Amino acid sequence: MKVLTTNYITCAVKACKSSSAAFPLHFKDAELVQEELELNSDFIRNVLPRIEWPALVTTAVELGFTTLPSTKPAPEQLDEKMLQDLHTLLVETQVTEGKLVCGNCGHEYNIHQGIANFLLPNHLGINLPTPFV
Amino acid sequence: MLPTPDTSHINPLTTYEPSEDSYLVLDTLTSDASFLHSRFPASSPTPLILELGTGSGIISAFISSNPIALFGRKDLHLLGTDANPLACAATQKTLSLTPGPKYFLGAVTADLFSPVRKGLVDVLVFNPPYVPTPEVPRLQGEEDESSWDEESRLLALTYAGGEDGMEVTRRVLEGMGDVLSKRGIAYILLCRSNRPEIVVEELREKGWTCEKVGGSGKRGGIEKLEIWRIWKE
Ligand SMILES: C[S@@+](CC[C@H](N)C(=O)[O-])C[C@H]1O[C@@H](n2cnc3c(N)ncnc32)[C@H](O)[C@@H]1O
Ligand SMILES: [Zn+2]
Numbered sequence: 001m002k003v004l005t006t007n008y009i010t011c012a013v014k015a016c017k018s019s020s021a022a023f024p025l026h027f028k029d030a031e032l033v034q035e036e037l038e039l040n041s042d043f044i045r046n047v048l049p050r051i052e053w054p055a056l057v058t059t060a061v062e063l064g065f066t067t068l069p070s071t072k073p074a075p076e077q078l079d080e081k082m083l084q085d086l087h088t089l090l091v092e093t094q095v096t097e098g099k100l101v102c103g104n105c106g107h108e109y110n111i112h113q114g115i116a117n118f119l120l121p122n123h124l125g126i127n128l129p130t131p132f133v
Numbered sequence: 134m135l136p137t138p139d140t141s142h143i144n145p146l147t148t149y150e151p152s153e154d155s156y157l158v159l160d161t162l163t164s165d166a167s168f169l170h171s172r173f174p175a176s177s178p179t180p181l182i183l184e185l186g187t188g189s190g191i192i193s194a195f196i197s198s199n200p201i202a203l204f205g206r207k208d209l210h211l212l213g214t215d216a217n218p219l220a221c222a223a224t225q226k227t228l229s230l231t232p233g234p235k236y237f238l239g240a241v242t243a244d245l246f247s248p249v250r251k252g253l254v255d256v257l258v259f260n261p262p263y264v265p266t267p268e269v270p271r272l273q274g275e276e277d278e279s280s281w282d283e284e285s286r287l288l289a290l291t292y293a294g295g296e297d298g299m300e301v302t303r304r305v306l307e308g309m310g311d312v313l314s315k316r317g318i319a320y321i322l323l324c325r326s327n328r329p330e331i332v333v334e335e336l337r338e339k340g341w342t343c344e345k346v347g348g349s350g351k352r353g354g355i356e357k358l359e360i361w362r363i364w365k366e
């Protein structure tokens with residue numbers, strides 16, 4: 001699972017959807033692997049507008065990446081080094097093991113062999129086959 | 134013809150083996166490329182694609198390895214979900230074997246789009262379990278289940294659609310307004326017994342634009358499988 005995933009997901013518990021404490025989910029005991037991949041600066045430039053920057057910074061720090069600036073870089077600030085740093089974090093880094101923890105309800109989602117599991121124990125009650133209207 | 138991803142490593146007892154429906158999705162996306170090109174011009178932010186029920190990963194791998202042919206741009210990124218963790222593992226493997234850009238974020242085990250934040254998805258793709266059945270299986274196995282029971286549950290997940298074969302798809306149609314972005318579109322496969330004309334009529338009443346963009350298995354003028362593009366103008 002790539003790090004950017006956490007920018008697009010939140011707690012699967014319905015009651016947490018509207019809570020700001022549920023996003024981003026927090027990494028615990030994360031194990032990382034790096035895969036060297038060719039830099040595509042178009043991807044970094046075009047994906048940047050969609051990123052929730054403060055959440056990405058939180059996630060990055062939890063994983064030990066402390067070089068991100070505290071505010072989102074403007075397009076003209078994307079020099080070679082910034083592009084490479086973002087490429088390393090967003091494209092080359094995979095989380096293989098660990099947990100994602102909700103800051104609102106405390107639920108821990110396991111990550112095993114790179115796959116996070118968001119199925120909820122049935123009592124939390126969204127995995128029913130009935131339509132949610 | 135664009136190359137078909139290699140899924141020969143999957144175990145067909147626990148993961149859906151690519152079939153007529155899977156290939157229809159690939160063909161339909163290919164033939165709908167000009168729409169995708171104009172909807173997501175290269176100057177706009179990188180499109181986020183979400184595939185629900187990735188199974189072997191054939192569809193996600195196909196999209197991810199053909200960004201230029203399908204979208205006219207090099208940058209795409211994709212996320213997949215499947216309720217079956219073995220399918221998620223198969224998807225990750227297929228993606229890692231498929232040549233092309235490495236912008237697959239990952240396959241996560243989840244009920245549909247339940248962990249995905251609102252308003253982000255640009256292209257939603259779903260080849261659902263669509264066969265009418267008395268019920269839809271549980272999404273999680275029981276602790277003490279035999280492996281035979283577990284395999285039959287996973288198999289049922291691939292096809293069992295409950296009433297009219299629509300119980301899973303209906304939840305997607307009802308929830309997709311929340312997950313799609315402003316420019317978002319959905320490609321949903323329906324079969325004859327889903328009664329697509331009624332489904333589409335209901336969607337139109339709710340303000341969606343629907344266009345049939347793919348079909349197969351024509352018999353007596355009626356198609357067995359159809360793919361609909363659903364979006365807001
Ligand atoms: C017809 S198969 C399609 C597989 C693959 N996308 C293809 O086209 O070959 C349906 C897939 O949906 C998954 N599925 C069924 N119910 C689901 C749910 N509620 N949430 C997520 N995935 C689900 C099944 O495990 C299965 O992999
Ligand atoms: Zn929560």
